[in-house]
Amino acid sequence: MQYDSIAQQLDNLIRGTYSSVELTRHYLDRIKQHAQLNCYISVLEESALEAAQQADQARAAGNAGPLTGVPIAHKDIFCTQGVKTTAGSQMLYNYDAPFDATVVSRLATAGAVTIGKTNMDEFAMGSSNETSYYGAVLNPWDTTRVPGGSSGGSAAAVAAGLCSAATGTDTGGSIRQPAAHCGITGIKPTYGRISRWGMIAFASSLDQAGPMTRTAEDAALLLGVMAGEDPLDSTCLAADVPNYVESLNKPLDGLKIGICEDFFAEGLEAGSEQVIRESLRVFEDLGATISSVRLPHIEYSIPAYYVIAPAEASANLSRYDGVRFGYRCKEPTDLADLFKRSRSEGFGDEVKRRIMVGAFTLSTGYYDAYYRQAQQIRRLIKDDFQAAFAEVDILLGPTAPQPAFSLGEKTGDQVAMYLQDIYTIAGNLAGLPAMSIPAGFSSDLPVGLQLIGNYLDEASILAAAHQFQQRTDWHQRVPASMAAEN
């Protein structure tokens, strides 16, 4: 049952094949069994079983919501009241949030059972989950490899059957890249679709939450619950949230798919390229037409991102000063010492690197050369996409330049690590909805296919993904070591 989709699990819960308590206990057992994957920072055994019991009672009483009894995990970047929220950092090793993130409260209201908080790169800064203070996460497909990041714990937990689905956040690819590496489905909706209230900020103008699931249908179901206006987040959009599940089977006949030729340039691993090219036939069979589009400024997306994201992060992370909460250095001699040592000791290297880069690019004399210029590039990239969407309905390309790499392989080479997000970052800079779905294998490792939609048009990429999954079984493949179990 651990690999059933949420749609199937709901069906089973309704029919009484198993209860939420049974399902939840099953996942809790599996989490213990696969503790070496290190997917979770906190496992909420007691409160999850309690919530599962309440879910079963609610269902028996005829009060079931859209997700009642479904055990999900939250990336440890979402604040959960009464439960430790660490953002993968030592800085917040002892932090209990006094409120729930909007994402958390909406999923709970829909009936979901929170089973735990997943591991992640520290403050979501990383593409391998190796910057976590709580240790690396292992890829269930090959435990010598990384799961991707920063939502690596969520991706690995879904892939290993340690929860029904998980939440993630995506600032430069942090939902899509680990989804690709772990062979699951993940969507980053339009910037502003989902409230950021209670989601610990990395780069505010780029951060966006989204669901990580086994199927596009599950993603549609969860996104419908998570999305929508929130008076607590001024950047959250007031636009109506359509019923994504209902539109999943809207025929793809005549859908115009654009191939980003710029994504197939040098750097894309041959096996991955082959997987993506082959997937085109499935879409053609479904009635879509394929054409090439160019995004001329896409090559500047990484440099622009690595100015804007650290700049925003440098301010967003200033609140971790050892004064009011979180890590505080021992016996500070004065105020400056308190600030300096709390931050030096509490943050990991990658976080400190980005804070320093961000502070530098915003400083007097450098602002125009870096920050302002990066914002101009961001505008050009947005314009590129709008020009493309004048010709096609959705864009298609790879999610990552190659499948999951080995643990430690890129930790010494920041640029190689940053290049992991080369195909995903533009979607964040432009604020467009984008998702990754499993599309095949290269050297026995999952390869992700990326679909990018126009603003607020999550429905089109979800429908394309869903119908692709009706024709293929890549999303149903499970890691061999996991498949042996029941």
Added chain:
Amino acid sequence: MEWETVIGLEIHVQLRTQSKIFSGSSIAFGAAPNIQASAVDLGLPGVLPVVNQAVYPKAIAFGLGIGADISLVSAFDRKNYFYPDLPKGYQITQMDKPIVLGGSVEIPLDDGSVKTIQITRAHLEEDAGKSLHEEFIDSTGIDLNRAGTPLLEIVSEPDMRSAKEVVSYARYIHQLVTYLGVSDGNMAEGSLRCDANVSLRPVGSSELGTRTETKNVNSFRFLERAINFEVVRQKEVLESGGRVEQETRLYDPDRDETRPMRSKETAMDYRYFPEPDLLPIVIDEAFIAEVKKNMPELPREKAERFQSDYELSNVDAKVLASEPMLADYFETVAATCSDPKLAANWVRVELLGRLNKDSIETSDIPVSSEQFGLLLLRINDQTISGKIAKDVLDALWKTEADSVDDYIDANNLKQVSDSGALEPLIDKIIADNPKQVEQYREGKTKVLGFFVGQVMKETSGKANPKQVNELVRKKLS
């Protein structure tokens, strides 16, 4: 060398709202520490600011009040620095696109003239919390009740040339924001705080000298003293061949001096950048019109009306309209005595003179506007002379009396206009001064004043001067 003082002022005005600028916490004064500090005010992980819409009409009303441009699109920025009472490690303010741009005010000066002070900008921002150093031994307490209090920072051009002008300007702004309901104006509770940028330059020079910024002065008296101290200090530095350091200073009222707060070595780079958690503020003309509709008459509008309705001179009108309370006072006086020009003259000269001399605020005028008007009516209906009226005003001022008519009656001050009573007295004075009579008849008509003066002296000023004049002239011819 002769030095010219150049001063620009930044005034932080606390806006009169129910709650904070980015959270729903109360801003009521005097709560126990940290009672009015929510997750947003504490800058906890995952919180986001949401703008309190009530701040917009306040900022717009101020902008309209100084004849400024209201930005149809303005935006918030982050100002980054570390301080324990700044929970997020940055202050949300407006740097590049303030909500109010330009504008000016005309302030009354002590010599009775008015001076135009240009205003550069006014922008919205949040206040920081407070560090409490005195209550704790070997440690500092932090009270975040004030963190997130909405402020309007009003930045002037360096148009002022003396501490006195600065105080006039600050008073003007204080009155204006209180009158417009932008702020409660409670200085004791920190609703208005000033940063003074002071520099000196040789008289005749058009270049600005190096300035110091004296921060957080929260009374007009301290403002004047802080600036005067700074002017003397800078003058001494310059005249001894030194250079003024560009620095931030604090005024210590106990020692009546300013001291450096931060040295140049640790000069701040605030790394401003656009606040990504908030959308730009977009205001339409209809909203501005709505704010305008609900605003009381502005000083500049009042001045125009005073000129057209009361036929006052330009300067009279501007001075009287400059302060809303003074303008209201004047209008009551004018209505009571039905002589706006006489009212304007007396309010400007007699009232303002006394206020200035005794350092009394317009809000604390000891004589009611009705009694002041009645006093002028008694001049016009010839009950008393102008000279006696000044004595009556003095008595009322010292609160020795509270009714003009009662005081006149009680002290027997009524003007003697009865020729039956005056004629014998005039006859006697003429008889007693034959030399002067002869002079007059020889053509030295100036001597007439001598006789009138004698009559006034004998009647203790109560005689109607105009009537005495006529009677003396008649009897001498």
